[in-house]
Amino acid sequence: MPTILVVEDHPVFAETLSDVLRRRGSYELEKVSTAEDALERLQSRAADLVIVDLSLPGRGGIWLIKQIAHTQPGLPCLVLTGHNKREYLDQSLEAGARGYVLKEDLPGLYEGVETLLHGGRYISKALTSADPP
Numbered sequence: 001m002p003t004i005l006v007v008e009d010h011p012v013f014a015e016t017l018s019d020v021l022r023r024r025g026s027y028e029l030e031k032v033s034t035a036e037d038a039l040e041r042l043q044s045r046a047a048d049l050v051i052v053d054l055s056l057p058g059r060g061g062i063w064l065i066k067q068i069a070h071t072q073p074g075l076p077c078l079v080l081t082g083h084n085k086r087e088y089l090d091q092s093l094e095a096g097a098r099g100y101v102l103k104e105d106l107p108g109l110y111e112g113v114e115t116l117l118h119g120g121r122y123i124s125k126a127l128t129s130a131d132p133p
Contacts, residue, residue: 001026002048002117009033009056024110035064049116054081062095069096076116089127
């Protein structure tokens with residue numbers, strides 16, 4: 001059973017996200033609310049995927065992705081965010097993220113999780129269209 005670390009500072013959204021993923025697949029889910037907590041957690045326990053919100057308190061999601069890419073380059077990061085501007089997507093991918101899903105795209109969340117767990121890359125379809133928002 002894959003272990004997914006969810007890094008999300010809004011507790012209600014983190015719990016909703018966990019519920020959605022539990023209903024769709026067999027995952028072990030753990031939640032933390034800051035980038036610093038995520039790095040601490042990853043030092044003590046392995047994960048198969050990290051879902052990262054970009055807007056975190058303290059050091060943000062981009063910083064966290066860079067740290068994970070440097071210390072655990074094989075660990076995929078999937079951004080889950082409300083930021084639908086191309087610049088955030090580009091920054092995330094440059095930092096080392098392998099996927100980018102908009103919070104409004106819950107079907108894309110499951111598809112992104114499965115794609116990354118199987119070694120692929122995933123970007124929400126709204127950002128891959130000819131005219132992204």
